[in-house]
Amino acid sequence: MSADRNYTLDLPMPIECDTNFNNSREIVKYLTQSIYISISIWLHFLILRIILVKKRKEFEKNTFFRIYLVDILASLTMNLIDVLYTRPLIFIPPICPILSPFFENPSILATIFYTLPNYMKAMKSLTQMFMSINRMWCVIWPLDYKIRWQKMIKPVIFLIVAGPIFITWNVMISRTCTFAMYGGFSFSYVKRVTGTWAKLSVLHLGLLLVSLVTTVICTAITVVGLVAMPNRLKNAEKTLCVATVCISMGFIATALTQSLFAFCSSCALSITLLMIQYFCYDFLNLGSPLVIIFMSSELKSQIFPTKVQELKSY
Template sequence: MYIPPLCPIIGPYFYNPSVFLQFLYVIINHARFAKSITQIAMVLNRMTCVMMPAGYDHMWKKLTPMVWVSLLVIPFGGTWNCIISRVYIGPFRGGFTMNYIRTVEWAAVSFFQSIYILTALLFTVICTTVTVYKLFMLSRRIKSVEKSLFLSSILISIIFLLVGATQLAFAFCSVCQGSLLYVLQLLAFDTFTVGSAVIMIITDKRLRYSVLPCLWGPKKI
C-alpha cells in the first residue's frame, strides 16, 4: 500500500476476495474503533485519580479487565458490516487502498466511527474539565500538573476535532468525498493513533528522558 513501485507486482494477488484481505481490513478498522474506547478509559482514569485518590488503585484493579474486554468486544458494533461484506483493493495515488462493498447499505463504517469518535471527544472534554477543576480547588495547587493537563486537553481536543471532522464529512457529505478527503482522513487517524503517546512525552520530563535519552542527555529532573 505504501510502496507504489511494488503495487503492480503484488496487487494482482489481492484482486480476488481472500480471507487475508478481509482479516486485514477488519483488524485495521477494529483498532481504530478500539482507540476511541482507549481514550475514554484514559480520561476516566485521570479523572478518578483526582476525585478519588484513596480508592483509585483498588477501583482500577477491578476496572482494567473490563476495559480490556471492552476493547475486544465494543468495536464489533462498528465493524460488523465489514465482516460480512466483500473487501477489495483499488488503485490510489500510485499505490492501492482497501475498500468494501457494503452488504447492509446503511451501515457505513464512517458513520459508526463518527459516533465512536464524537463520544470519545465528549468524554474527553467533560472528564478533563472536571479533572482540572478539582486540581484548581486543591488547597495546594500543583502548577506543573495543571499546566500539563491543560496542554494535554487542548492537544487531544484538536486531534479529536480533526478526526471527527473528516469522519463526519465521509459519513454525511457526499460532495466532499474524494482523494483529498481520504488523504486527510489517513493523516487524521495517524495523528489520532500516536497523539496520546506524543502528548505524554511532551508533557512529562521523566518519560521524555526515559524514551529519548540520546536527545536530551543525562540531566537532573
C-alpha cells in the same frame, strides 16, 4: 470508506492503475511518510520497553498506563500496516500493475488488512475515552481512585478490546475490493448489510463523537478539580490536561473527516478526504507518545536521561 457500486460479491473486481503520476515524486511522498511513521513506531517501542521491562514494577499497578498499553498496541498495529502495506501500495506506482491482480477476487488477506486498522481506530477512540475518565477520577476522587480502578481495570480493558467488533462487524462479513488511488491502489468494501446505520463511517463517527464528548467533559471537570488542588498535586496532575487537549485536537479533526464520509454521498470516494483522514490518525499516533513522554517525568527520565542520572547509574 465503502464502495456502493453494483458489483456481484463473488465476481472479479479489476482496477486500472493510473499511469499519469510521476513515480519518483510519489515514492518521495511515501519515504516522507515512512520517516514520521517510523519515528512513531520507535517512540511506542521505547515506551513499551520501559513499561513492560525496565520499570515494570513501577507501572504495572498504574491503571492509566495499563489502558495506555492497549492504545500503544493499537497505534503500533496501525503504523506497521501503514508503513509496510497500505502506503507502499498507494505511493509506489510500479507495485500497482504487479500486485493489484492478486486482489481482483475475494481475498482474506485484503479483508484482514482492511479490517485491522479500522478495528484499531475504534480501540483508540475507546482508550482515549477511558484515559480521560481515569484522569478525571484521579483528580476529583483521589482517595478512592486506586481502589476503584484496580477493580474496574479488567472490565474496562475487555470493553476496549472487544467493543470494536460492533464497529467493524459489517466489514468482517463483506467483500473487500480495490480502487485506484494516486499512482497505486487502496482498499474499500462492498457492504453486505446495506443500511446507512451499518456503514463503517457512521459507526466510527458515533464512537468518535461519544469519545470526544466524554473527553471534553472530563477535561473540563479535571480543570475545575485542579484549581482546588494543593500546588504540589496540581503540578503533578496539570500536564494530564495538556495531554487531553492535544490528543483531543486530533480527535476533532478525525471526527470532522469521518462525518463527511458518513453523511456526504459525494465525498464517500474522495481520495483527498481519505488522505486527510490518514494524516489525522498519523497526527494522533505520533502526537500521543510525545505527549505521554513529556507528561510522565518517569518515562521522560528513562528515555532522555540527563548527565547527572547517567553518572548516578555508574
